[in-house]
Amino acid sequence: MTLYGFYTDESGNNGFNDMRNQPVLCYAGILVPIHYQVHLHHEVQKIKDNLEKDIKATIHGIPAEQFPHIDFFKKFEIHGKAFIDGENFYYNLSDRQRFKVVEELLSLVKASEVKVVAALVNKQLYQTQTRETNHNRMHIVSVK
16 A cells, blocks of 8 residues: 655635636645655755756846845745746746746656646635635535
């Protein structure tokens, strides 16, 4: 029997304030076999480190010693929408460079034992059927 770790995150606004523009919430994640987790972590870290290095190399006019003081680099993360859309300092990279990173990340998920899991929540239906006002419980309460 294989033990798995589960890494998940939501996409979009998980609140109820902007139901017109964001009527759904997507939870997605991957189930990773315990024996693959350390390897996966190191590989993702390499991709992330290389991406940060590539972005810094394309920035002109900002001295390198200023990078640690810029919010974008303080705790560098790859944020999907901003990354794909080329927002913030990502705009320094071409579409080709950004999608190469996406391909590298997806190739790690293609491991035979890694499972992708996703769920889509219709916020209005959720609220109507559960009478919940606390969006922080959306991942707990299921709607049938």
